[in-house]
Amino acid sequence: MDKVIIVGGGPVGLSAAVSLAQQGIGSLLIEKHPTTTNHPKARGVNGRTRELFRSWGIDEALKPYQLPKEAYRLTWIEDFQGREITQVRATVDYSPFSPTSNSVVSQDVVEQELLKKAQSLPLIDLRFNTQMVDLSQDDEQVTVRIVDRETEQSETITAPYLIAADGANSSIRRLLNIEMEGQDNLGEFCNIYCEMDLDKYVKDRPSVGFMLTRPDLRGTFILSKDGQRKWLIGIRIDSRPDLTKEMFTDEFCIEYVKKIVNDPQVQIRLINKAFWTMAALIAQRYRMGRVFLAGDAAHRLPPTGGFGMNTGIQDAHNLAWKLAMVIRKEADDSLLDTYYSERVQIAQTNTKWTASNAQRFVKIFTALAQNDLPTFEEALRDQAHHINNILLDLGFIYGQEYQNQEVYRPTTQVGARAPHCWIKKGDQELSTLDLYNRQFVLVCHPAAQHWQDQFCRFPCKIVTIGERGDYQDKEQNFLKTYEISPQGAVLVRPDGHVAWRASDEKGPMPDFPWLKIGDKR
Numbered sequence: 001m002d003k004v005i006i007v008g009g010g011p012v013g014l015s016a017a018v019s020l021a022q023q024g025i026g027s028l029l030i031e032k033h034p035t036t037t038n039h040p041k042a043r044g045v046n047g048r049t050r051e052l053f054r055s056w057g058i059d060e061a062l063k064p065y066q067l068p069k070e071a072y073r074l075t076w077i078e079d080f081q082g083r084e085i086t087q088v089r090a091t092v093d094y095s096p097f098s099p100t101s102n103s104v105v106s107q108d109v110v111e112q113e114l115l116k117k118a119q120s121l122p123l124i125d126l127r128f129n130t131q132m133v134d135l136s137q138d139d140e141q142v143t144v145r146i147v148d149r150e151t152e153q154s155e156t157i158t159a160p161y162l163i164a165a166d167g168a169n170s171s172i173r174r175l176l177n178i179e180m181e182g183q184d185n186l187g188e189f190c191n192i193y194c195e196m197d198l199d200k201y202v203k204d205r206p207s208v209g210f211m212l213t214r215p216d217l218r219g220t221f222i223l224s225k226d227g228q229r230k231w232l233i234g235i236r237i238d239s240r241p242d243l244t245k246e247m248f249t250d251e252f253c254i255e256y257v258k259k260i261v262n263d264p265q266v267q268i269r270l271i272n273k274a275f276w277t278m279a280a281l282i283a284q285r286y287r288m289g290r291v292f293l294a295g296d297a298a299h300r301l302p303p304t305g306g307f308g309m310n311t312g313i314q315d316a317h318n319l320a321w322k323l324a325m326v327i328r329k330e331a332d333d334s335l336l337d338t339y340y341s342e343r344v345q346i347a348q349t350n351t352k353w354t355a356s357n358a359q360r361f362v363k364i365f366t367a368l369a370q371n372d373l374p375t376f377e378e379a380l381r382d383q384a385h386h387i388n389n390i391l392l393d394l395g396f397i398y399g400q401e402y403q404n405q406e407v408y409r410p411t412t413q414v415g416a417r418a419p420h421c422w423i424k425k426g427d428q429e430l431s432t433l434d435l436y437n438r439q440f441v442l443v444c445h446p447a448a449q450h451w452q453d454q455f456c457r458f459p460c461k462i463v464t465i466g467e468r469g470d471y472q473d474k475e476q477n478f479l480k481t482y483e484i485s486p487q488g489a490v491l492v493r494p495d496g497h498v499a500w501r502a503s504d505e506k507g508p509m510p511d512f513p514w515l516k517i518g519d520k521r
């Protein structure tokens with residue numbers, strides 16, 4: 001079988017299937033549950049992930065589920081009857097930098113739309129209610145045994161490559177003896193997902209989340225699933241001597257939520273609950289032969305800052321074009337090793353930052369417990385750093401370190417995400433980002449004849465932007481944003497990252513050691 005096997009139908013497995021299909025590569029996706037998740041874990045869908053969703057045609061479908069912009073804040077309250085302490089807002093304006101922006105939409109809805117997309121693509125074969133139970137590989141292929149959980153029928157299938165998107169407890173990672181490095185057991189939590197009408201308490205202060213400071217509720221937060229009726233209550237259990245995991249029966253969960261709301265009029269319907277452990281762990285390698293780890297199987301990030309799902313979806317997108325080129329024999333195997341070198345750096349940065357956000361919360365609750373008001377107030381102000389992170393979102397550059405997550409400057413340095421500019425063709429208005437998906441693209445001004453001649457035997461599409469070009473430069477900012485003169489050019493990879501650039505007509509052609517086709521010169 002030529003299809004890539006994907007184990008796991010969470011956001012990362014589904015994104016891997018869609019990204020591969022976008023590259024013209026088929027996949028067989030195996031998911032042990034009968035459906036996608038009904039528990040809204042992640043809510044923060046960042047700008048870069050939305051740019052990918054735009055290129056897959058699902059961004060519009062997700063818009064009705066996004067919380068309104070004014071809700072992008074964390075509100076600190078004693079409880080719903082008590083005093084409001086402060087609000088911390090997301091303040092960064094994405095509009096100069098992206099056709100999308102960061103957003104708040106819950107993971108169950110994201111998975112639902114990814115699933116619909118996957119179902120619409122003939123290259124994707126979806127097998128839900130099916131578990132992978134064994135895996136082996138040799139130089140030629142990967143062999144897995146899968147079991148249909150309804151009929152208990154087992155089947156053996158082979159593929160040239162396998163993507164392990166089987167989550168934080170990845171059985172594939174364990175089968176391959178790949179160790180995780182970092183910190184485990186950073187906190188034990190129970191999530192209570194329920195339905196209740198909190199309108200009168202939240203309508204004047206819509207918020208992604210409410211943090212509760214009442215002494216008997218410390219370590220409790222309540223996150224909005226839809227801004228209206230559905231809420232996810234998170235409780236840190238291990239730091240509370242009065243709580244154990246065993247206590248969280250359905251009745252106890254409802255009683256706990258009643259304590260938070262503190263209003264006997266509010267009816268509470270428990271939808272489900274889940275236990276999870278916070279960790280900051282990264283796999284020592286993402287590749288073993290023909291098997292690649294992606295998403296939570298490769299890294300477990302603290303959820304503080306909302307980067308776990310985003311990092312995983314972007315792993316899948318980074319891997320898909322590389323697998324496609326190797327499968328099509330356009331690149332040699334060494335291209336696949338760049339998946340780890342590029343993505344582990346992102347996982348390290350995002351893990352470090354989300355772990356520091358977790359510490360920011362600890363600082364607040366410690367100061368509260370010690371009645372240390374100056375530290376409490378300073379720690380609250382510091383929360384602004386938690387939710388403003390455009391550099392980590394749009395500005396990460398493969399192969400480069402970066403520091404300040406609040407400032408993003410578009411650049412075409414090699415490894416950066418190629419910047420967004422509005423362009424036009426007739427009545428059609430689009431972003432430069434819409435040009436990058438299936439193949440390498442050389443973007444330049446029509447005057448850059450030298451590079452257009454040089455690249456005509458290179459495996460890429462040539463697109464000119466400017467007067468008499470393929471597209472008009474709508475805001476006259478293409479050359480400046482792309483840091484080139486009218487004679488320069490930028491080569492963009494299928495995942496939208498810069499592969500090469502020449503600021504004018506001087507300089508050598510790119511020389512990619514893994515490339516097997518075209519005239520490399």
Ligand SMILES: Cc1cc2nc3c(=O)[nH]c(=O)nc-3n(C[C@H](O)[C@H](O)[C@H](O)COP(=O)(O)OP(=O)(O)OC[C@H]3O[C@@H](n4cnc5c(N)ncnc54)[C@H](O)[C@@H]3O)c2cc1C
Pocket residue numbers: 007008009010011012013030031032033041042043044045107130131132133165166167168171191234276294295296297303305306307308309310311312
């Ligand atoms: C409270 C909370 C809040 C969070 N908030 C955010 C946020 O705001 N933003 C963000 O980006 N991230 C957030 N996250 C993290 C996010 O939920 C995860 O990073 C994301 O679910 C990882 O996706 P995944 O596809 O890698 O793994 P999963 O979602 O765990 O999916 C793995 C899938 O593999 C399947 N599977 C496992 N083994 C097998 C097998 N042997 N055979 C077949 N199928 C198998 C499982 O059933 C599962 O469906 C949050 C997490 C929590 C707990």
